[in-house]
Amino acid sequence: MSKxxxxxxxxxxxxxxxxxxxxxxxxxxxRLNFASEPSNDIYEWIVNVIGLPNQGLIIDAxxxxxxxxxxxxxxxxxxxxxxxLSEQEIELADKALKTNENTLKNIHFKQQSFDExxxxxxxxxxxxxxxKHSQDIRLxxxxxxxxxxxxxxxxxxxxxxxxxxxxxxxxxxxxxxHLYEMLSVQHIQALKNxxxxxxxxxxxxxxxxxxxIPMRAWSSMKTFVCNAILRFRKNDLALRAFKGGFILDKLxxxxxxxxxxxxxxxx
Ligand SMILES: C[S@@+](CC[C@H](N)C(=O)[O-])C[C@H]1O[C@@H](n2cnc3c(N)ncnc32)[C@H](O)[C@@H]1O
Numbered sequence: 001m002s003k004x005x006x007x008x009x010x011x012x013x014x015x016x017x018x019x020x021x022x023x024x025x026x027x028x029x030x031r032l033n034f035a036s037e038p039s040n041d042i043y044e045w046i047v048n049v050i051g052l053p054n055q056g057l058i059i060d061a062x063x064x065x066x067x068x069x070x071x072x073x074x075x076x077x078x079x080x081x082x083x084x085l086s087e088q089e090i091e092l093a094d095k096a097l098k099t100n101e102n103t104l105k106n107i108h109f110k111q112q113s114f115d116e117x118x119x120x121x122x123x124x125x126x127x128x129x130x131x132k133h134s135q136d137i138r139l140x141x142x143x144x145x146x147x148x149x150x151x152x153x154x155x156x157x158x159x160x161x162x163x164x165x166x167x168x169x170x171x172x173x174x175x176x177x178h179l180y181e182m183l184s185v186q187h188i189q190a191l192k193n194x195x196x197x198x199x200x201x202x203x204x205x206x207x208x209x210x211x212x213i214p215m216r217a218w219s220s221m222k223t224f225v226c227n228a229i230l231r232f233r234k235n236d237l238a239l240r241a242f243k244g245g246f247i248l249d250k251l252x253x254x255x256x257x258x259x260x261x262x263x264x265x266x267x
Contacts, residue, residue, distance in 0.1 A: 005178040005237075006133045010086035012238045014065055024096045028064040029129045029157070030259060032210035042128060042157055042207070042261070043068045049205075050155060050263060052076040056123035059083065061114035061144060062130020066093030069107045070100075078123065083112040115140055117147035128157045132183045138190060141264075145196040148266040156262045157207075158183055159248060163256050169247050170256070176244025188262055197267040205261040208252070216253040222246040 018024055029042060039045040052058060054077050060068045063082030066089075073080055084090055093109040114127065115134070125144050134140035144154050161170065161182035174182065185204075192200055226243035233239060251257045 007085040007087065009178055009237045009241055010064075010084065011088040013241060014086060014088045014092055016238050018065065018092055023067075024092045025065045025067040025070055027067045030211055032207055032259075033212065034210060041071070043071045043126075045207075045261075046126060046155055046157075047072070047075045050153070053078050053123040056149070057081060057121055058124045058126070059114075059117060059122045059147070061117070061125050061127040062133070063089070063093065063109065065089050066096055066107070066109060068126065068128060069093070069109070070096070070104060072126075073104055073107050077106065080107045081122075082107065082109045083114055083117070084109075085111065085113060087111050115143045117144065119146050120149055122147050123149055123152045125152070125154045126157075127155070129159070131156055132158050132177070132179055135180045137181055137183055137187050141187065141191065142195055145194065145198060145264065145266055148196075150266060152266050154264040154266070156188075156260075156264070158260070160184055160258045160260045161251075161256065162258055167256075169250055173244050173247040173251060176240045176247065185260075188264075191264065199265040199267055202265075203263040205263075207259045207261060208257075211252065211259055213252045214249050216250055219246045219249040219253065223250070 017026065027041060032042060034040060034045065039048050052072060052075055056078050058072055058076060058078045058080050060082040063069055063084050066082050069080050069082040082093060090109050090111045097104050097107060114130065125147060127144065131137060131140055148154060161184045170182065188202055191198060223243055223246045226239060226246065230236065230239060230243065248257065
């Protein structure tokens, strides 16, 4: 599968979703229940618990239509760069910037891979549900660490696979979401031999228990219906992605996935 599949997937998803969502920018990540914590969203949790630099550069690596960058800009005076592979997402993100030009001066968006960030440029890189799409996750983490300045932070929030073997569901989920490999804690553990020195051990926060995980049977039924429709709509990337989402719910229900936030600090 090529890089074009990832951009094609998010081009299609954003073309569809911005028609049904009221704002042109919207979060494209899991809704969590933070209960008594003073956060309503994972980006807000990052602001409240990890904190943002107030100068230098913050990069949202895989920025969707720019919701996260807009949120961050309310809490930091740093320059903010959002990058995404999807041309359509960057168009929507730029459109929203134009309508709020006066308040969002410190944000820029670019259609670019997170593997091609300038070295030694960022003080914080946030990758929410994006790194799982990498062709080579280990290399992408190294590339992002290299893009940090000394003491800069990389925050990865994503679905981490907890099994050693691949079930049929896991394989199908990877295909539907255009994944080359499954992100796992082993990718993080391997960083003790990283080319870019980081502070060891990395901080890991488990947010899985904050998710709403539907019952396995309900997710199986929704997967079945999607499969039936896909017989007639083979090239519908968005529908395949929805199906992949239902399979992912199933993997969570079977406790084969964890939703983790990993904080890496460059030395
Ligand atoms: C699930 S969305 C998350 C968007 C945003 N972080 C959020 O939480 O609202 C994944 C994003 O990662 C982007 N992405 C995937 N692979 C990428 C890459 N190699 N470089 C840059 N962006 C990438 C997609 O285009 C999409 O914008």
